[in-house]
Amino acid sequence: MTPFPSPDWHAFAAPAKLNLFLHIVGRRTDGYHLLQSVFQLIDLADTVHMRVRADGAVVHHNPLPGVAAEADLTVRAARLLQRETGCTLGVDLALDKRVPMGGGLGGGSSDAATVLLALNRLWGLALPRGRLMKLGLALGADVPFFIFGRNAFVEGIGERMTPVDTQSGWFAIVHPPVHVPTPAIFAAPQLQRATPPIRPTAIDYATTRNDLEPVACALFPQVAAARDALARIAPARMTGSGACLFSFSASQTEIDCVLSRLPDGMAAFKAATLDQHPLHEFAS
Ligand SMILES: C[C@@](CO)(OP(=O)(O)O)[C@H](O)COP(=O)(O)OP(=O)(O)OC[C@H]1O[C@@H](n2ccc(N)nc2=O)[C@H](O)[C@@H]1O
Ligand SMILES: Nc1ncnc2c1ncn2[C@@H]1O[C@H](COP(=O)(O)OP(=O)(O)O)[C@@H](O)[C@H]1O
Numbered sequence: 239m240t241p242f243p244s245p246d247w248h249a250f251a252a253p254a255k256l257n258l259f260l261h262i263v264g265r266r267t268d269g270y271h272l273l274q275s276v277f278q279l280i281d282l283a284d285t286v287h288m289r290v291r292a293d294g295a296v297v298h299h300n301p302l303p304g305v306a307a308e309a310d311l312t313v314r315a316a317r318l319l320q321r322e323t324g325c326t327l328g329v330d331l332a333l334d335k336r337v338p339m340g341g342g343l344g345g346g347s348s349d350a351a352t353v354l355l356a357l358n359r360l361w362g363l364a365l366p367r368g369r370l371m372k373l374g375l376a377l378g379a380d381v382p383f384f385i386f387g388r389n390a391f392v393e394g395i396g397e398r399m400t401p402v403d404t405q406s407g408w409f410a411i412v413h414p415p416v417h418v419p420t421p422a423i424f425a426a427p428q429l430q431r432a433t434p435p436i437r438p439t440a441i442d443y444a445t446t447r448n449d450l451e452p453v454a455c456a457l458f459p460q461v462a463a464a465r466d467a468l469a470r471i472a473p474a475r476m477t478g479s480g481a482c483l484f485s486f487s488a489s490q491t492e493i494d495c496v497l498s499r500l501p502d503g504m505a506a507f508k509a510a511t512l513d514q515h516p517l518h519e520f521a522s
Pocket of ligand 2: 302304305309310311312337338339340341342343344345346347349350478480481
């Protein structure tokens with residue numbers, strides 16, 4: 239449902255992602271960690287509502303609790319695009335937030351990517367996809383993936399992409415009641431930082447893992463408890479730097495069964511794989 243039912247407003251999806259595995263394979267001289275990961279788009283999505291303004295203003299109509307309008311990645315993405323292109327148009331923004339924040343599901347990055355892709359069209363900029371991806375990296379390491387718009391083997395800090403075919407299916411996603419700060423996970427002395435690099439490949443759950451998971455579980459008992467609860471029922475893995483955990487199956491019935499067996503009161507939901515970002519055609 240659009241909060242602003244008017245023909246001038248347009249609604250765009252911003253899907254979440256899961257990291258099917260995440261290996262830390264090294265560190266850059268600036269301290270940022272080099273990763274290898276398969277990023278999977280899922281059908282859980284925010285909706286970003288936008289209306290073009292002629293006066294150049296960027297106005298956020300419903301800021302998120304705890305995130306000032308100017309700090310919101312949607313506003314930052316629109317302003318970055320104005321600076322880079324000299325575009326004199328502006329935009330009204332409103333968000334239907336469905337992707338849990340700080341869950342390792344990339345919701346904020348996806349909102350930013352959707353703004354870049356949609357304004358590329360609404361402002362008539364026609365920037366190539368590669369240029370939008372470079373711009374996006376300045377907003378967050380996950381943004382280039384969403385602009386790339388296909389499931390991918392991702393390297394570097396998130397800027398190198400190889401498309402991969404992933405298996406279609408369903409996820410049970412458990413959301414422990416804790417905010418995991420990404421910097422604390424990357425700064426932990428016990429983090430495994432030298433996993434041998436692998437070649438871009440289809441996901442093999444048996445030979446891959448999330449290197450950030452043992453650290454998040456050690457520092458945040460709620461993550462460990464949720465992982466253990468899910469792992470008692472089905473294979474469980476953390477996404478990103480946490481806090482969410484997931485389990486995959488090609489069978490929706492099996493995932494419904496997993497969800498029904500979780501302990502009462504544990505926040506969890508179902509999501510399906512996506513093959514492609516809904517706005518993939520907005521850049522070429
Ligand atoms: C690990 C991932 C996988 O998708 O996790 P999620 O954010 O989805 O959980 C991302 O790459 C997260 O990247 P990004 O979202 O940019 O991380 P930020 O919160 O900006 O990073 C906070 C801090 O973590 C450290 N950091 C982050 C990413 C990285 N590749 N190496 C790092 O060392 C840096 O110290 C950075 O200042
Ligand atoms: N539009 C947005 N949606 C979500 N978070 C945002 C947004 N803009 C800025 N943020 C900030 O980014 C942080 C990380 O958000 P999110 O992308 O949801 O998590 P993660 O990086 O764990 O996947 C939030 O805690 C919030 O402070």
